[in-house]
Amino acid sequence: MPDTNLALDAAGLIRGVAAGEAGALRRLYDAHSSRLFGIAMAILRDRDAAADALHDAVLKIAGRAVQFDPLRGEAGAWLGAIVRNAALDLARARGRETPIDDPSLGDTAVAPEALERLAEAQESVRLRDCLAALEANNREGIVLAFVHGLSHAQIAARLEMPLGTVKAWIRRGLARLKGCLA
Amino acid sequence: MIPADPEALDSLAAEHVLGTLDAREAAEVARAIPFNAPLREAAAAWEARLAPLAGLSLPEAPPAELWDRIEASLAARGSAPAGPLRPSRLWKAWAAGATAVAAGLAAFLILRPAEPARMMTVLLTSRDQPAWLVESEGGGLRLASLNPRAVEPGRVQQLWALPPGATAPISLGLIPASGQASVAPGLVRPQPGMLIEITLEPPGGSPTGRPTGPILFIGRLAPARPS
Known part of the structure; x- marks a missing residue:
């Protein structure tokens, strides 16, 4: 179960950072920076901007390590959420001017077979099954927003749908997802 | 305004985690989270639900010089990550x-x-x-x-x-x-x-x-x- 090992490893290293252990933050960075940089790249699609986001996120991770509570969330997800938020903040500050007609955008994440790449962890399998049960447009909107950081307006432009419809679909999709995962 | 109605609150938390809120709304939610326990818990639950989607992003090595920049910023902030046990x-x-x-x-x-x-x-x-x-x-x-x-x-x-x-x-x-x-x-x-x-x-x-x-x-x- 590599996922479990990864999680334990990350949790232990975050504890180390919190306790001021020498080198703990560097080890955490070495073990997770490629995954975390990939998360920022999917949103910003620009290496310089993604590096800025990861830089900001690592400073936040160092400062918040004492608040990390593994009983309230998995370590890898905690790290990923901090990086996503840093990337989203940057995308918003840039007016989300990231190109949405980028041919590579979406192909990697939105195609139904891409969901097969979700890890084999139980939570991932459940989420995949619940996403698969949504209408295609609802699923696509949710994945585009989470993975690529698209705004409602960008999703509406990409799906060629009215903005209000997209907002309502995403809201309904999220409510269905919650019910399915409950 | 952060809604008090549980359903509207949950919906707002979901969109916050999804990332679709605009800058002003997102900043308002981020400011409210430390003081609003139901909002905090709803957001944490949505983080947990959607976290596996982060696995769809393809890993990519960051620029080699990024760590040096991070270390310099940490040092400037007065909390160098290296060296002997530093006072937290x-x-x-x-x-x-x-x-x-x-x-x-x-x-x-x-x-x-x-x-x-x-x-x-x-x-x-x-x-x-x-x-x-x-x-x-x-x-x-x-x-x-x-x-x-x-x-x-x-x-x-x-x-x-x-x-x-x-x-x-x-x-x-x-x-x-x-x-x-x-x-x-x-x-x-x-x-x-x-x-x-x-x-x-x-x-x-x-x-x-x-x-x-x-x-x-x-x-x-x-x-x-x-x-």
């Missing part, structure tokens, strides 16, 4: 708040016929409230609660020691509900500079052998003699 922010807060308490207790302890190299500390909460008195005793440690408080249901408090220079804390066991505990000699040798902390852990204690929950109380052993 909590420890700095502790040092500021505990000095007065410790001075008083040290003066009291020194009047007693003390064994050589008697050591003590007061463990403080993150808000500088004195919570535990820790004293070396016969080669072990003795703990007394100064300010008994209920432990979160379904959790236990676990005591740890981090000797100077060590990289991993040693578990000294779980703290009984009575608020009094002794650590037998041999498990750990009390020494000046040793960090003592109490963390919140699942029933039975940390499953990993290292602290996994938040630090509730922390302090550093010092010789109990007038300075």
Whole structure:
């Protein structure tokens, strides 16, 4: 179960950072920076901007390590959420001017077979099954927003749908997802 | 406005985690989260639900020079990640708040016929409230609660020691509900500079052998003699 090992490893290293252990933050960075940089790249699609986001996120991770509570969330997800938020903040500050007609955008994440790449962890399998049960447009909107950081307006432009419809679909999709995962 | 209606609140938390809120809405939610427990819990639940989607992003190595930049920013902020055990922010807060308490207790302890190299500390909460008195005793440690408080249901408090220079804390066991505990000699040798902390852990204690929950109380052993 590599996922479990990864999680334990990350949790232990975050504890180390919190306790001021020498080198703990560097080890955490070495073990997770490629995954975390990939998360920022999917949103910003620009290496310089993604590096800025990861830089900001690592400073936040160092400062918040004492608040990390593994009983309230998995370590890898905690790290990923901090990086996503840093990337989203940057995308918003840039007016989300990231190109949405980028041919590579979406192909990697939105195609139904891409969901097969979700890890084999139980939570991932459940989420995949619940996403698969949504209408295609609802699923696509949710994945585009989470993975690529698209705004409602960008999703509406990409799906060629009215903005209000997209907002309502995403809201309904999220409510269905919650019910399915409950 | 953060809605009070649970359904609207949950919907807002979901969109916040999804990332579709605009800059103003997102900033409002981020500001409200520390003070709004239902919003915080709803957002945490959505983070947990959607977290596996992060696995769809393809890993990519960051620029090689990024770590140097991060390290420079950390150093500029006064918390270099490398080097000897650095005082954490909590420890700095502790040092500021505990000095007065410790001075008083040290003066009291020194009047007693003390064994050589008697050591003590007061463990403080993150808000500088004195919570535990820790004293070396016969080669072990003795703990007394100064300010008994209920432990979160379904959790236990676990005591740890981090000797100077060590990289991993040693578990000294779980703290009984009575608020009094002794650590037998041999498990750990009390020494000046040793960090003592109490963390919140699942029933039975940390499953990993290292602290996994938040630090509730922390302090550093010092010789109990007038300075």
